[in-house]
Each structure stands twice: as structure tokens, then as C-alpha cells.
Amino acid sequence: xxxxxxxxxxxxxxxxxxxxxxxxxxxxxxxxxxxxxxxxxxxxxxxxxxxxxxxxxxxxxxxxxxxxxxxxxxxxxxxxxxxxxxxxxxxxxxxxxxxxxxxxxxxxxxxxxxxxxxxxxxxxxxxxxxxxxxxxxxxxxxxxxxxxxxxxxxxxxxxxxxxxxxxxxxxxxxxxxxxxxxxxxxxxxxxxxxxxxxxxxxxxxxxxxxxxxxxxxxxxxxxxxxxxxxxxxxxxxxxxxxxxxxxxxxxxxxxx
Numbered sequence: 001x002x003x004x005x006x007x008x009x010x011x012x013x014x015x016x017x018x019x020x021x022x023x024x025x026x027x028x029x030x031x032x033x034x035x036x037x038x039x040x041x042x043x044x045x046x047x048x049x050x051x052x053x054x055x056x057x058x059x060x061x062x063x064x065x066x067x068x069x070x071x072x073x074x075x076x077x078x079x080x081x082x083x084x085x086x087x088x089x090x091x092x093x094x095x096x097x098x099x100x101x102x103x104x105x106x107x108x109x110x111x112x113x114x115x116x117x118x119x120x121x122x123x124x125x126x127x128x129x130x131x132x133x134x135x136x137x138x139x140x141x142x143x144x145x146x147x148x149x150x151x152x153x154x155x156x157x158x159x160x161x162x163x164x165x166x167x168x169x170x171x172x173x174x175x176x177x178x179x180x181x182x183x184x185x186x187x188x189x190x191x192x193x194x195x196x197x198x199x200x201x202x203x204x205x206x207x208x209x210x211x212x213x214x215x216x217x218x219x220x221x222x223x224x225x226x227x228x229x230x231x232x233x234x235x236x237x238x239x240x241x242x243x244x245x246x247x248x249x250x251x252x253x254x255x256x
Contacts, residue, residue: 002028002079002172004049004204008058011044011228018044019228021058026173031195031205033215033236036225037249042208043085045225046175049206050082051075062173079172083162083179085208091151095141095161098150099132102168135164139194156187163194173204180211192218216240224249 005025011018019041026032034042047053049060051072060067067075081102089098136146139160145153150161159179166174176195180188188211195218199205209215215222216236223233226248232239239245 001202002063002204004080004173004206005061006045006058007061009045009048009055009060010057011041011048011053012056017228019048019055019225022225022228022230023058024223024230024233026204026206028172028202028204029199030220031199031207031218033219033222034206034208034225035210035212035215035222035239035249039227040225041228042225043177044228046082046177046206046208049075049173049175050080076169079170080175081166081169081171081173082175083166083177085177085181087158087162089150089158089161089165092149094149095136095146095153095157095164096129096132098161099135099164099168100128102165103128103131103170132164132168135167136161138167139164140190156183156190159183159187159191160194163198167198171203173206174198176205176207176209178209179207180209180214188214 003025006022009022010020022041022045024032034045036042044053048055049067051067051070051074055068062078062080065078067078067080070078090101093101133146137143141157141160141164145157150158153161163176163179179195180191183191192214195205195207207215207218219236221233222236222239224231224239224242224245231248232242232245234242
């Protein structure tokens, strides 16, 4: 059982408060949605979690251990993985190779390629490839795309590949930054099922997303940011009826 906890997290850039006293938590087996207008601080919070940005105040902990001050690779090895709003795959690597790269980010092994003739290293390489195949199947990428370069894969498969690469790190916490951006309704429905299934395996999932039907259908709880402040949190139903949330973000169409 893992818990990612934000306590009074604040971030300031030149006197501008990107985040101000943000407090909530994400537990294993649950999906927490993080919503708010553009510029509300959602991606900043992910960047704080992964060590890209240092918090000015407050703390981020995973199972009571502070993440702030650690290097990005150390946070990854501690069990935190992420995807990106703008796809950041290795375009000229195959789907298989992209997932293997994700797995090697948390390994302490020497360069597997340099010592491939050693039996132990060859066995480790085979294990990586087997796990990569499992994850590609797990996220729903067709087998005939596994050896395709990422840049020629369909858009929806690229989105799923980012998730497979993150899962290759065997995370306790998965941070999803708009995983359904640009997807059609059918692809979005498949993404919702995938997110729920990942949480069902005991991963704590933080979902940043603008697609409200996806958020309402995927999340156990929702936290709402506006101008860097947490203005509401609760179940999807509670948040959708909160007057402050409706005024700041959702609008009458969603709240009705």
C-alpha cells in the first residue's frame, strides 16, 4: 500500500505563485483526477513530484519519504513514473525498444549491450524483452506494431506506448499528463478502461486531464486547482456540484 502525499506545497517563480499550499494525497489502487483551467498549476505539480521543479514550501512524500531534493532518476527508482502532455517517445526506436528503455531507467546494471556475451546479462536482456512484450499487450498495442518505429505508429498507439514505457519502470505511482489529448471518443473509452485497470493492480494514479467525461468516469476522487490554489476536492459527483468549481472551470453544462 503506497501513498503519495502533498502537504502545503507551494512553488513561486519570480514572486508569482504557481502553486499555493496544495494539500491532498493519492493512494494505491485509486485514481485521483487533477483538473483546472490552463495555467492553474497542474503540470507544475507533476514537475514538483518528479524533481523537475523544487517546491518553495511544503513537501511531497511517498510512503513518508521526502521526494524533494532527490534527482529525477532517484525519484523514478523510488517508484514514480510519468507520461507527458506532448508525446516524448524516441521516434526512431521501435515500440519494443521504447519500453525497454523505460525498464532500464530503474536498473543498476551496466550497459547490457556492452556485455551481451555474458550469460547473466543475456538472460537479463531476454527478461527485459519478455516484460516489454507483456506491457505492449497489456496496454492494447496490436502485435504488428511492436517492431514499428514510434514515429509511424497511429496516434492512439503512441499514447498507449507512453504508458507502457512508464509501466516498464514498475511504478508505485503513475502520473498521467493528459493521456487522452487528441483522442477520438472510442480511443478515450479504451483509455478510461486502461487507467482503471492499472489502478486495479494496486498502482496509485494521478490523472491530469481536460476531458471531463474521462475524469468523471475514471476517478475515485478529484482535486481542483485554480490560479495555483486547491479550491475543492472530493468525489467526482461532489466536485461537479461545487459552486466554486463550476464558476472557475466546469461551467453550467457540466454541472447541470
